[in-house]
Amino acid sequence: MSHATPSHRAPARPVSLAQAIQQGGPLAKLFHDAARQERQAVKTLLEGQWVQALLPELRNDAAERVATGVGQSPLKVLHACEPGCSACCRNVAVDVTPLEAFVVADYLRANLDAPQREAVTARLAVNAQARSQMSANELRRVRLTCAFLNEQGRCSVYAARPLACAGAFSMSRQACHLAAEQPASPAAQQVPFDPYTKTWTMGVSGGLQRALVEAGLDGNLYELSSAVLRALETPDAVERWLRREDVFHGCTCTDAHSPPRVNRAA
Numbered sequence: 001m002s003h004a005t006p007s008h009r010a011p012a013r014p015v016s017l018a019q020a021i022q023q024g025g026p027l028a029k030l031f032h033d034a035a036r037q038e039r040q041a042v043k044t045l046l047e048g049q050w051v052q053a054l055l056p057e058l059r060n061d062a063a064e065r066v067a068t069g070v071g072q073s074p075l076k077v078l079h080a081c082e083p084g085c086s087a088c089c090r091n092v093a094v095d096v097t098p099l100e101a102f103v104v105a106d107y108l109r110a111n112l113d114a115p116q117r118e119a120v121t122a123r124l125a126v127n128a129q130a131r132s133q134m135s136a137n138e139l140r141r142v143r144l145t146c147a148f149l150n151e152q153g154r155c156s157v158y159a160a161r162p163l164a165c166a167g168a169f170s171m172s173r174q175a176c177h178l179a180a181e182q183p184a185s186p187a188a189q190q191v192p193f194d195p196y197t198k199t200w201t202m203g204v205s206g207g208l209q210r211a212l213v214e215a216g217l218d219g220n221l222y223e224l225s226s227a228v229l230r231a232l233e234t235p236d237a238v239e240r241w242l243r244r245e246d247v248f249h250g251c252t253c254t255d256a257h258s259p260p261r262v263n264r265a266a
Contacts, residue, residue: 017202018202020195031199031203033203034065034069034199034201034203034206034207035203035204035210036207037065037204038206039208039210039214041065041207042207042211042212045061046058046211050215050217050242051242052238052242055099055106055238058099059100062163062204062205063166066163066166066167066197066201067166069167069200069201070166070167070169073196073197075194075195076169079170079194080169080170080171080172080176081170083154084153086153086154086155087170087173087176087177087179088165088168089148089149090143090144090145090146090180091143091176091179091180091183091191092143093143093144094162094223094224095162095223095224095254096162096163096227096228097205097212097219097222098219098222098227098247100162101224101228102237102238104157104161104231105228105232105237106160107157108120109232120147120156121229121232121233123225124147124225124228124232125225126147127147127225128225128226128229128251130144131144131223131225131226131252147225162224163201163204163208164205167197167200167201167202167204168193168197168201169193169194170192170194171192171193171194172192176191205221209221212258213257216244217244218241218248220248220256220262221255223251223254226252227248230248234247
């Protein structure tokens with residue numbers, strides 16, 4: 001009598017959201033629809049001319065597009081996020097476009113007094129330095145509390161928060177808090193985010209990046225703390241960026257896909 005040999009193959013690794021989008025299907029369509037809409041919206045608002053006054057309008061348009069996608073999510077009823085919960089602000093690494101960094105920096109100047117700005121700037125410097133020295137493996141196991149989280153556990157730049165923050169919704173507060181308390185645990189890597197809102201937001205961000213690149217501007221993604229710190233500390237940062245200067249040289253670039261991080265010929 002023959003006996004079947006038991007299988008000892010390791011279980012398949014879960015497919016990431018980016019991989020799921022690359023494989024095609026509904027999520028891919030959602031991503032590309034969002035990217036196309038955002039790219040066209042930027043072109044319409046610009047009408048061939050980049051000026052500093054347009055930056056808040058462009059960011060707000062993108063944020064409204066994200067909010068529209070959030071409102072249409074079939075999983076919205078399962079969102080566990082609510083005011084006062086700051087778990088994501090302690091266990092999620094956030095990346096931004098230069099435009100988002102400039103808008104956050106302007107919001108800080110307009111809405112925080114000098115001592116508050118100094119405290120935030122100090123936290124940004126600490127986080128930027130720590131993040132620049134973290135390997136990819138450490139980034140999965142170690143988390144940094146967001147520099148914009150105030151003493152009450154609220155986001156001090158909520159009205160100007162990055163797109164990634166506006167479109168991320170967990171469906172389990174317990175999982176989020178576990179991830180914040182034990183970032184190195186396997187459970188910390190499995191927080192159930194709404195894939196619909198996250199995919200839509202990735203598409204909006206991707207469309208914005210594409211529009212920046214097509215306009216000849218720096219459209220790379222940068223780590224939040226280093227990018228906002230540079231925007232705060234660089235005189236005439238926006239004007240220099242619009243002149244195609246490498247304003248974010250030395251910042252932690254998390255997705256180099258355009259000049260000046262990538263050679264234009266490439």
